Amino acid sequence: MSEENIFFEEQFKIRASEIGPNQKATLPAICNLLQEIAGNHARQLSFDITDLRKEQLTWVLHQLHVKIDRFPEWRETVTIKTWPSGGDGIRAYRDFLILDEKKHVIGSSLSYWLILDLTSRRPHRIPKKILDRVPDDTEHVLPITKEKFPELHDIHATRQFNVRKTDLDLNNHVNNVRYIEWALSNLAEEENISEINIKFIAESLFNDSVIAKSGVAETVEDDAKIHELVRKRDEKLLCRAITK
Known part of the structure; x- marks a missing residue:
């Protein structure tokens, strides 16, 4: 290239x-x-x-x-x-x-x-x-995350969302930014989030019900929170995120 x-x-x-x-x-x-x-x-x-x-x-x-x-x-x-x-x-x-x-x-x-x-x-x-067209020697602006994200153990808040047609993207599943919106929904209005690292694990489709859970884990920094989205019908983990 x-x-x-x-x-x-x-x-x-x-x-x-x-x-x-x-x-x-x-x-x-x-x-x-x-x-x-x-x-x-x-x-x-x-x-x-x-x-x-x-x-x-x-x-x-x-x-x-x-x-x-x-x-x-x-x-x-x-x-x-x-x-x-x-x-x-x-x-x-x-x-x-x-x-x-x-x-x-x-x-x-x-x-x-x-x-x-x-x-x-x-x-x-x-x-x-x-x-073949992508360079493999460019520097990254943030470090590559290789370790697993910590699991959410101490849940502080939950919220439910029902997937609408307007939540879907070109792949006919919930758009990744909608996942981010839902993950952040449990934060208090005064909390200012300036960093997110989110891993998308599974698809969510039209008419699914999704539970957004937020809280903390023992292995993260004091100012960090853990967020998980889970599909209600089978408790499938859809994504996990860390915010600071």
């Missing part, structure tokens, strides 16, 4: 629908922008979701780690820079930097992607034609 194609950037103006009461962009809104630019760059590289669907394959987000130093304000323009950053045959990595209007870095993210077989609904090895 040539140097000019490794990096891709877009500008986004923070809209009223993307802010909270403090007039700053919300964490889920930032995650939506990351998802948008990732798809746009993959399309430019000719391996986006529409290209893969021709082979009965699709991209799914396996893990997302986002760390925000400063949330952009309403009507502020941010530049997001992204690039593919290697993989291990099953997972493909993609990094992001978020810059303000003065080109200062205000956030960073590392994402982990899987290719899913649409017929079997199981992970598929990343095709060689994609791996």
Whole structure:
């Protein structure tokens, strides 16, 4: 891959629908922008979701780690820079930097992607034609997480959500950002979350009922919380996240 194609950037103006009461962009809104630019760059590289669907394959987000130093304000323009950053045959990595209007870095993210077989609904090895176009020697903006996420033991709050059609994405399952919204739903209004590391484990479909659980675990830092989403009918774990 040539140097000019490794990096891709877009500008986004923070809209009223993307802010909270403090007039700053919300964490889920930032995650939506990351998802948008990732798809746009993959399309430019000719391996986006529409290209893969021709082979009965699709991209799914396996893990997302986002760390925000400063949330952009309403009507502020941010530049997001992204690039593919290697993989291990099953997972493909993609990094992001978020810059303000003065080109200062205000956030960073590392994402982990899987290719899913649409017929079997199981992970598929990343095709060689994609791996050959992705550099494997670029530095990551955040460290790769190799250890297992701690389990939630001390539950402080729960909330239930019923999956609506508006929660579904192109893969006809619940969009990953909706998982993030639900995971954060148990936090108190005054809690300011600037970092999330979330692992997506299973699909949730239309008419499912999902239980969001939040609390702590003994193995995490004092200011961290653990979140789990569980499908109600069979208690299947859908995702697990750590927030700070």
